[in-house]
Amino acid sequence: MGDVDESFFQDAAHRPKLSTTEAENIPLIDLSPLLTNDPSDTSSAVTNLVAEIGDACKNWGFFQVINHGVPSACREKIERASREFFLQPTEEKRKVSRDENNPLGFYDTEHTKNVRDWKEVFDFVVENPTILPASHEPHDMELMELTNQWPDFPTNFGEACEEYARDVEKLSYKLLELIALSLGLSSKRLSGYFKDQTTFMRLNYYPLCPVRHLALGVGRHKDSLALTVLAQDDVGGLEVKRKTDGEWIQVKPTPDAYIVNVGDIIQPTPFSWSTGNEKISQVWSNDRYESVEHRVVASSKKERFSIPFFFGPSHYVMVEPLEELISEERPAKYKAYNWGKFNTTRNLSNFKKLNVENIQIDHFRIGDL
Ligand SMILES: O=C(O)CCC(=O)C(=O)O
């Protein structure tokens, strides 16, 4: 084990299995009907697509999409920039480290559920600046701005990130429309919540790991924003907890595909320093779509890169079960909460390291209060 820090070691119950069973993959959905139609079109190709998305959200919480409309040149450009950035010496990367005042930038000591991840990250926001509440106090209306910091090298880093973000944002809005339709809502029902979005993006770098039987690239978690759209390279390592039996299933890389996961925003956000468990889509859908745990197994043979886009609503949005999805048979399962304040409260408690699981959406579950 040499001198590997024990803070990386998972409890025995959460260590990766070294021989993963070849199992079915998560659903693969072809979005080509959207290249010529609007999500709201009633053609049978789009209607079938909506049904496929609904099934995937209900049964897996995860799916992959192909023919998604994001140009591959744009993805290759950010992938190259990410590789060039992370393969520099650490002292170069630390020039754009995040700190107490700016949670955006480079970070290499992230913990998920109190265990250190075998990874390095670079975070940036899609709206630059992004507006958030300055404090968690419910009556304090003061706001603050989060602003991106870009490294000098590679020289096109910021440009590659911004261009890619705009293309994946377009895809995310389309996915949001399909998800709304799959819940029986009008196609644009959720889109307005993202007008002043708090979306952030992360470049993940998983270096070679000499203790892959003990550590994880990212520990098990659920993503806490509304929707995640992830690009992974061809190395593999992402695993999803299958709903039916709790088995960890590998998400095998599909060239040029995106992995989409609905539900909660789970993973530490740049606005937080530990894992939360907010489940926006789960709350909106009144528990019809549940967010799903996932993790990343490290590799001793090949470095891995991935790029998640965490689609987050405006800070002032009140997240609550949508009224169309509440009925006598299915009463509201959550109380409303303000997304920005919720986020800031969680960040504060995370930053003070009060407790790992600190504030979660489940605290807003009706009946549990
Ligand atoms: O690297 C991956 O495949 C997934 C990363 C992840 O789950 C996250 O950053 O929240």
Ligand SMILES: [Fe+2]
């Ligand atoms: Fe995640």
